[in-house]
Amino acid sequence: MWYASLQLRYGQRHGRTVPILRQHQGPLRVQKHFVQPDGSCQHIILHPPGGIAGGDVLALDIALEQDADVLITSAGAAKWYNGFGQAAQQTLTVNLARHSRLAWLPLETIVFDGAQVQSQNRFDLQPDAALLWGEVVCFGRPAGNKPFQQGYWRQRTEIWRQQQLLWCEHTRLAASDPLWQSAIGLGGHSVIATLLWTGQIPDACHQEILALPCKGEAGATQLPEVWLARFIGDSAEAAWHWLRAARELLYPHTHQRHADTPRIWRT
């Protein structure tokens, strides 16, 4: 049982975004950052190598100063193991200053049978700040050969712009829940993914994303404050394939450039 925290702060220096604060406690780290030719910064979070067990507490605190442009991903899946009756927690707190832009695209989260996970994500955006948020969650083993028989997954995500709640999601899924099998829930599937952008996407791009082939079921919508896409399927690989393809189509509109694939995704 341990406590791990990671605090990262990014700022714009001479046209390049660089980390100006990197503080960690416990087994939660970042690799060396890359500055891309366009001046944006890519950073890779290293989750605790042994996964996360019952009683563990993780806190991530990310801040972008004005004009900072950052992509954060992770080196491997976040694995939440059987807690044997003890809950594990993660809190992600993100503050985005004016004109800053964060792409938060960690690799998949795997919630193993017996894990009791409480996850809280809060994003606070200043005017003109933007967030691209992607998430892939797998329940049980990646191959889906072991069902989720105990434990729970609870996550609340909120995106705020000043005093206005732009988007929120309240998820509580327990092992005994009828939502695993029901037609309105997972319908027997074990992988879900979400991709969200805090702004408008041109209709032509939206239509292209709707037309993406995928090994699962996917849909998307343009809400007044956010563009939202969802996936349900049976493999993390299929979810990632869909999410990355959608990201590539989005980038010219969200980032005014071609979507660079982080090196870690190619391995």
Place this chain on the structure above:
Amino acid sequence: MMPLNVAALQWLRLASPALPIGGYSYSQGLETALDLGWVYDAKSAEHWLSAILMGPLAHFDAALLAQACRAAAAGNQALLGHLNQRVLASRESREQRLETEQMAYSLHQLLSVLPEGAEGWPEQLQTPYSLPVVWAVAAHQFAIAGEAAVAAWLWSWLENQVMVLMKAMPMGQSAGQQLISALLPQLHEATALAWNLPEEELNNFAPRFSLAALKHETQYSRLFRS
């Protein structure tokens, strides 16, 4: 048992499909569930509706409505404003967002021309309004108890969904009434659940229901607006 007074009659009125707020034009994803073959007969319709009722309705929309009823009764406009934001920010699709806004607008317009609604509109509440919050204010103005207002909300939902099935599946009148009989005990249970749900237990996780809402936007043939 509710005493048979004017408030009881107002309760019937609020729950009536004749209330002119346009509920009949929305299927809330059911039209897509029919199109995709997820719902195809009386039994599958009962499973679909039961799962929604005991899932995201009891644990989210009706639970936020319950909080709004308490806030309206207490005159807590700041809380009504927060709840309004949460309803709007949690809509799964553009159509669902338009649905709650349009129905809230219509109910607000209606209240503004009724003697019951002449006073007591929460002026601090910012537009766009969401339906649960305006419904809670309407119930308060009609002197309907909060828990009864939640039951009326769920009843309107159920009756409307059965109407959708009758038009789009299609399902006969008697089969529709049999479906209502089957779901009424759960509707009662869902009302109590929503009324007593602690804030931290709010839950709108229903991924294929969300997907149905998204897919409706591009469905080839549509009778309904959601």
